[in-house]
Amino acid sequence: MTSLLETPVPAAADALTLRRGAARVLLANWTGGSTVPSRGLYPHQWSWDSAFIAIGLRHLSARRAQRELETLLGAQWSDGRVPHIVFSPAVSLDAYFPSPDFWRSSRAGAAAGAPAGTETSGIVQPPVHALAAWLVHCADPETSRRRGFLPRVYGRLAAWHDYLTGPRDLGGGGLAAMVHPWEPGMDNSPCWDGPLERVEPAAPGSYRRADLDHGQPAERPTDLDYGRYVRLAADYRDSGYADAGGGHAFVVEDPCVNALLIASEHALARIAAETGGDPAPHEERAARLTGALVERLWSPAEGMFLSRDLVGGHLIAERSVAGIIPLIVPGLPPEIVEALVATASGDAFRLGRIPMAPSYDVTGHAFDPSRYWRGPAWFNTNWLLERGLRQYGRTATADSLRTSMLAAAQAGDFAEYMDPFSEQPRGARDFGWTAALTLDLLAAGRPEEDPARTDGPSDGVQA
Structure with missing residues (x-):
């Protein structure tokens, strides 16, 4: 079994034009300390976006990839949480909602350890x-060691996992729980329809959806969904972002979140x-988490x-791509x-029969090929599947998926997501993690992009 943490296998062909296009996106979305997912729809730094972006940036500039993660972790709360958005003070408040004046992290989150000088979300x-961080280090170990990258981030990452x-x-069974649909990253997944029925939505006139200034309504969550998101976020904020004590209307254990934690x-x-340091405590915790995930x-x-x-x-009887992403977990039972x-590869996700795995069961009652996480295919989830398949020796399937992803990235102008059947691009274009993960898929097998390289930046990217 090949480890997830090792170098990707060779890509089938040189695609210099695609590589340059992906590099162009990351250059355009760079703000000086981090990368925005897109200039219009997502004008701040997002947490898991930055992680995926760093994985791609390492092939252009390992130093810039390190900085991407360092900037994010610099906004970590003292209780260990890494907020899902780090707000840029240079961006106007009306450019994105919920904005910093909604979250009020430095005041409402003070008791939970929110930083005083940086505004963030609280989830x-x-x-x-x-x-x-490990993959970024492997891209240029010499520079990483010289800059002390891993020693600087290790304590913060350990606190995040703690x-x-x-x-x-919150369930007491050893898994991390999420208290808002935005936290698992798959905001309007049909998995959350049932739990969200308990939530009274915020009044429509109490907020304005800035996302619809940039996205098509048919490709975004509904107004009812959004009202419930706002209500949950406001309640969490008004509790001081407290996790203990119960009272959460939405609490779920998600397989993708916990697989990524492992x-x-x-x-x-x-x-x-x-x-x-001693790797044993981390190996032991990974084993406990794996047992809890299965159980x-x-x-x-x-x-x-x-x-x-x-x-x-x-258990929630909905079949989401989150449920097959645990292929990235090493050491799962063979069965x-x-x-x-x-x-x-079955009828629900049809991997190998359609270009990329959809975000939700295509035979499911709530499947929608265009609406955000209710059916479209996403590049980050398919990148995780590609890695997981390769980890367990399904090389031909992984190679086919990689080829499809590269073709989709090129045809769709690095779209945020796409219709899994028609392959029509949806959401934002020139999307950060789509471009970054394209670079990672292309880099495999190219000697100048080997993770052990130490010859510095390329394609004009300066650290």
Whole structure:
């Protein structure tokens, strides 16, 4: 079994034009300390976006990729949480909602340890960051060691994982729980329809949706969804962003979030060893998390992992791509790996029969090929699947998926997501993680882009 943390295998062909296009996107979206997902729709720094972006940036400038992660972690709260948005003071308040004056992190989050000098949101996103940090280090170990990159970020990453496995173990079963649909990163997934029915939406006139200034309504969450998102965020803010004590209307354990936590815990073990620490505690925690993931979220009947509604006390009977992403977890039982691969290639996700895996079961009652996380295919989730398939020796399937992803990135102008059947681009164009992960897929097998390279930036990117 090839480790997720090792170098990607060679790409099939040289695609210099595509590489230059992806580099152009990342250059255009760079703000001086971090990269915005898109200049219009998402004008600030997003947490898991920055992790994926750093994974691609490492092929252009390892130093810039390091800075991407350092900037994000510089806004970490003292309780360990890494906020899902770090707001730029240079961006007007009406450019994005919820804006800094909604979250009021430096005041409402003071008791939870929000930084006083930087405005952020108060919720989190999936923990890809330690995995990203390790891959960034591997891109240029010499520069990483000279700059002290891993020693600087290790403590922050460990605190982030401590937060997720401590205060956020709201179910008591060893997994991280999410308290808002934005936290698992798949905002309007049909998985959340049931839990959200408990939430009274905020009054429509109490806020303005800035996302519709840039996105098509048919490709975005509905107004009802958004009203519920605002209500949950406001309630969490008004509680001082407290996790303990109950009272959350929305609390779920998500398989993608916890799979990424496990993959990143394995990366933390590598980072600990590299920095002279003890990898054993991280390896032990990864093993405990893997056991809890299987025990609490595996559904033999569905052949995949399901999310758990901690308020309702049951698994959620919806088939999301989040349920097959645990292929990135090393050391799963062979029968689970076989079932996940079968589910990925079956009628629900049709991997190998359509270009990229959809975000939701194409036979499901709520499938919509255009609306955000209710069906479209996304590049970050398919990148994770490609890595997971390769990890478990499904090389031909991984190669086919990689080829499809590169073709889609080029044809769709690095779109945020796409219709899984028609391949029509949806959402924002020149999207950060689409461009970044395209670079990562292209870099494999190109000697000048080997993760061990130490010859510095290329394509005109200056650190």
